[in-house]
Amino acid sequence: MAGVIKKLDKETLKQEIINNLKTLYRKDVSEATLQMVYQAVAYAVKEDVIDNWIATQKAYDKAGAKKVYYLSMEFLVGRALGNTMLALKEEDVIREAVEELGFDLTEIEDEERDPALGNGGLGRLAACFLDSLSTLNYPAYGCGIRYHYGMFRQKIENGYQKEIPDDWLKNGYPFEIKRDEYACEVKFGGYVATRMENGNPHFYQKNYQSVRAVPYDLPIVGYGNHIVNTLRIWDAEAITSFRLDSFDRGDYQRAVEEQNLARTISEVLYPNDNHYSGKELRLKQQYFFISASLQTAIKKFLQSHDNIRELPNYVVFQMNDTHPTVAVPELMRILMDEQGLGWEEAWAITSKACAYTNHTIMTEALEKWPIELFSRLLPRIYQIVEEINRRFLLEIEHKFPGDQARKDRMAIIHDGQVRMAFMACAASFSINGVAKIHTEILEKQTLRDFYELSPEKFNNKTNGITQRRFLLHANPLLADWITERIGDKWITDLSEVKKLGVYVDDKKSRQEYMNIKYKNKVRLANYILEHNGIVVDPRSIFDVQVKRLHEYKRQLMNILHVMYLYNKIKDNPDMPFYPHTFIFGAKAAAGYHRAKLTIKLINAVADVINNDASINGKIKVVFIEDYCVSSAEIIFAAADVSEQISTASKEASGTSNMKFMLNGAPTLGTMDGANIEIVKEVGEENAFIFGMSAEEVIQLEQNGGYNPMHIFNADQEIRRVLMQLINGFYSPDDPERFRDIYNSLLTGSNGDRPDVYFILKDFRAYAEAHERVDKAYADEENWAKMCMRNTAAAGPFSSDRTIEEYVRDIWHLKKVEVKL
Numbered sequence: 023m024a025g026v027i028k029k030l031d032k033e034t035l036k037q038e039i040i041n042n043l044k045t046l047y048r049k050d051v052s053e054a055t056l057q058m059v060y061q062a063v064a065y066a067v068k069e070d071v072i073d074n075w076i077a078t079q080k081a082y083d084k085a086g087a088k089k090v091y092y093l094s095m096e097f098l099v100g101r102a103l104g105n106t107m108l109a110l111k112e113e114d115v116i117r118e119a120v121e122e123l124g125f126d127l128t129e130i131e132d133e134e135r136d137p138a139l140g141n142g143g144l145g146r147l148a149a150c151f152l153d154s155l156s157t158l159n160y161p162a163y164g165c166g167i168r169y170h171y172g173m174f175r176q177k178i179e180n181g182y183q184k185e186i187p188d189d190w191l192k193n194g195y196p197f198e199i200k201r202d203e204y205a206c207e208v209k210f211g212g213y214v215a216t217r218m219e220n221g222n223p224h225f226y227q228k229n230y231q232s233v234r235a236v237p238y239d240l241p242i243v244g245y246g247n248h249i250v251n252t253l254r255i256w257d258a259e260a261i262t263s264f265r266l267d268s269f270d271r272g273d274y275q276r277a278v279e280e281q282n283l284a285r286t287i288s289e290v291l292y293p294n295d296n297h298y299s300g301k302e303l304r305l306k307q308q309y310f311f312i313s314a315s316l317q318t319a320i321k322k323f324l325q326s327h328d329n330i331r332e333l334p335n336y337v338v339f340q341m342n343d344t345h346p347t348v349a350v351p352e353l354m355r356i357l358m359d360e361q362g363l364g365w366e367e368a369w370a371i372t373s374k375a376c377a378y379t380n381h382t383i384m385t386e387a388l389e390k391w392p393i394e395l396f397s398r399l400l401p402r403i404y405q406i407v408e409e410i411n412r413r414f415l416l417e418i419e420h421k422f423p424g425d426q427a428r429k430d431r432m433a434i435i436h437d438g439q440v441r442m443a444f445m446a447c448a449a450s451f452s453i454n455g456v457a458k459i460h461t462e463i464l465e466k467q468t469l470r471d472f473y474e475l476s477p478e479k480f481n482n483k484t485n486g487i488t489q490r491r492f493l494l495h496a497n498p499l500l501a502d503w504i505t506e507r508i509g510d511k512w513i514t515d516l517s518e519v520k521k522l523g524v525y526v527d528d529k530k531s532r533q534e535y536m537n538i539k540y541k542n543k544v545r546l547a548n549y550i551l552e553h554n555g556i557v558v559d560p561r562s563i564f565d566v567q568v569k570r571l572h573e574y575k576r577q578l579m580n581i582l583h584v585m586y587l588y589n590k591i592k593d594n595p596d597m598p599f600y601p602h603t604f605i606f607g608a609k610a611a612a613g614y615h616r617a618k619l620t621i622k623l624i625n626a627v628a629d630v631i632n633n634d635a636s637i638n639g640k641i642k643v644v645f646i647e648d649y650c651v652s653s654a655e656i657i658f659a660a661a662d663v664s665e666q667i668s669t670a671s672k673e674a675s676g677t678s679n680m681k682f683m684l685n686g687a688p689t690l691g692t693m694d695g696a697n698i699e700i701v702k703e704v705g706e707e708n709a710f711i712f713g714m715s716a717e718e719v720i721q722l723e724q725n726g727g728y729n730p731m732h733i734f735n736a737d738q739e740i741r742r743v744l745m746q747l748i749n750g751f752y753s754p755d756d757p758e759r760f761r762d763i764y765n766s767l768l769t770g771s772n773g774d775r776p777d778v779y780f781i782l783k784d785f786r787a788y789a790e791a792h793e794r795v796d797k798a799y800a801d802e803e804n805w806a807k808m809c810m811r812n813t814a815a816a817g818p819f820s821s822d823r824t825i826e827e828y829v830r831d832i833w834h835l836k837k838v839e840v841k842l
């Protein structure tokens with residue numbers, strides 16, 4: 023079928039599904055389970071994907087096009103079937119075929135397990151970027167790890183989070199293809215030996231352990247353009263088992279160790295978001311997928327080029343945070359030890375091929391590996407890092423002679439540790455932050471010395487989200503409504519949505535728009551009833567905070583405010599109060615005790631309030647179990663209010679703020695991350711902004727914080743809420759349960775200052791902002807306008823815009839057309 027793409031017709035499709043059921047499971051349709059039908063449909067869709075995939079790779083080879091390798095420990099891609107059907111424009115015919123076979127397409131889609139190969143925003147960003155790269159016709163590879171267990175599944179038991187292993191591969195993942203022929207070897211440990219070759223020392227590793235890196239390819243399907251890029255995730259296998267038969271005890275021992283190494287390396291994703299844990303296995307994972315990805319990239323490059331010096335003209339490596347920064351010394355190793363280049367030449371290539379994205383200014387998230395661990399695990403790589411550091415310090419000396427303090431501040435190896443962010447900065451030709459304010463803070467504070475050394479490297483790329491998943495797929499009612507009015511160009515050019523502006527002043531349009539919101543709220547209410555057993559009123563205000571649980575994101579401030587409102591309503595049963603449903607969704611890192619206790623607190627408050635008949639359901643609190651990409655899709659479409667309340671300066675960008683905005687939920691938030699740009703686009707009057715500015719927070723931190731006791735003593739309502747944390751009000755069986763939270767706010771604990779995240783300091787401003795929301799919501803007509811203006815102003819927050827900026831300023835890729 024070379025060159026022709028068949029448009030799927032319904033009857034062929036039905037036959038294919040029936041055949042797939044037969045060959046995969048030896049079942050006919052009447053006996054098949056939903057899971058089996060899902061697999062059968064997925065395989066039918068995959069056939070079309072593969073035709074496009076092959077055509078894309080041919081077109082790239084023919085064009086000799088430059089490629090970006092997006093290196094990331096995480097890709098939170100979400101379900102593939104729905105997205106793929108939309109991208110191939112096959113959803114309708116597949117729905118009909120599936121229905122005629124007696125099934126419901128939504129139910130079939132729900133059978134797919136989310137490949138949850140990421141924690142939160144950083145991994146989801148990587149997934150949105152791949153979607154945009156494909157849709158915009160840019161050659162790209164995602165490079166990551168095929169964790170056997172992704173982000174844990176969250177169960178709430180007795181109000182506590184319980185982590186359940188995410189066995190996402192159990193039924194087989196139909197969209198992946200194992201590419202054994204591209205397997206390669208990755209070496210750990212041992213020592214570095216030297217031999218002379220042509221009068222030069224040649225370094226090589228001896229007595230190492232190695233694993234076999236085996237790639238699995240996932241298709242990333244562009245929207246309606248036949249482009250299919252590749253997300254290549256690496257799995258580890260033992261290199262051979264033959265050594266197990268060896269009579270040599272040393273070999274036998276090593277073989278067993280290698281088996282174990284292979285078993286553990288790609289086993290599980292570390293569930294820490296924005297937090298460095300310093301685990302040896304984590305560094306192994308990093309080097310494992312980086313070495314495999316780079317070896318393969320270089321090999322592929324050399325198949326069509328004979329001069330390795332040309333590499334930066336055809337390949338760029340984008341490092342998503344510091345996690346992949348061993349790419350720098352690994353590329354140096356390949357260029358010197360395998361390609362025979364000298365240091366200067368290798369460095370000239372490396373520093374033109376590597377670019378770095380910073381994702382956080384929080385010190386606890388910065389990776390610093392102990393020298394002992396780093397050099398033991400990666401002896402040759404460590405030698406190279408030492409030399410990078412030595413030369414880097416000379417460069418600083420050259421520009422700032424005699425400034426020893428500066429050298430100490432900037433050294434890559436310092437105080438017994440390898441500072442990964444500094445290595446990334448020293449080696450990269452581009453250093454970018456992910457929102458305007460974040461990049462400014464990097465330049466002025468966090469990476470100031472690096473900015474002074476090389477200001478030209480710094481640039482901003484405000485994050486974005488893909489409208490294909492978060493509007494077209496997640497909110498079909500609104501998507502159709504928009505298309506009816508402005509056509510469907512917005513699907514690949516989100517700036518089009520500003521044309522919706524003219525409908526803001528049309529009463530009928532407003533009614534239709536809000537009616538869609540209502541239907542989406544009913545959908546979410548049904549989901550909540552089914553998953554939580556809680557009845558919520560879709561006419562209440564859906565006030566939503568969904569994101570990883572982290573102190574800086576201040577879910578605690580949100581629930582304290584709910585407690586405060588509840589007290590008010592109890593005291594004044596007749597006060598006017600529009601019913602609210604406060605919706606939370608969040609996973610806490612498994613070892614993050616205070617975060618887990620905050621989940622318990624939210625559920626404890628929910629228990630008391632939801633069961634208090636005396637308040638007539640004026641407040642409901644819902645904690646949605648297992649927040650993940652597929653539940654997110656249902657939640658954003660149904661939100662009235664978007665809670666984006668991080669302590670200013672702490673949230674580098676945020677992306678859920680953009681998903682809410684696109685789906686027409688005004689932001690209730692601080693001037694942090696991309697909130698600032700959102701407010702600028704939509705206008706302050708269409709958002710609810712409160713609290714300290716980033717500058718004020720940083721000032722106060724530099725002054726050693728503040729004393730929350732003054733607030734506790736002066737503000738009776740706040741005092742009462744805090745006392746309810748320790749008087750058993752929400753925890754009669756154990757009044758001490760929430761003592762740690764109380765202490766963290768008032769006295770500090772574990773050597774921390776009290777209220778590190780300024781919750782009490784911002785509380786009154788937050789409560790006042792809520793009052794503004796309630797008042798605005800009461801004006802139905804104006805509220806509808808605000809919501810519509812948010813959708814209409816969301817154009818700049820498409821990841822398509824972000825990717826075009828990366829291409830223009832950093833990657834310099836050219837679009838490739840695929841004709842079938």
Ligand SMILES: *Cc1c(COP(=O)(O)O)cnc(C)c1O
Nearest residue numbers: 142143569650651654676677678
């Ligand atoms: C968008 C998204 C995030 C990021 O949310 P923030 O509020 O920006 O932290 C995390 N998890 C999932 C599942 C998402 O879709």
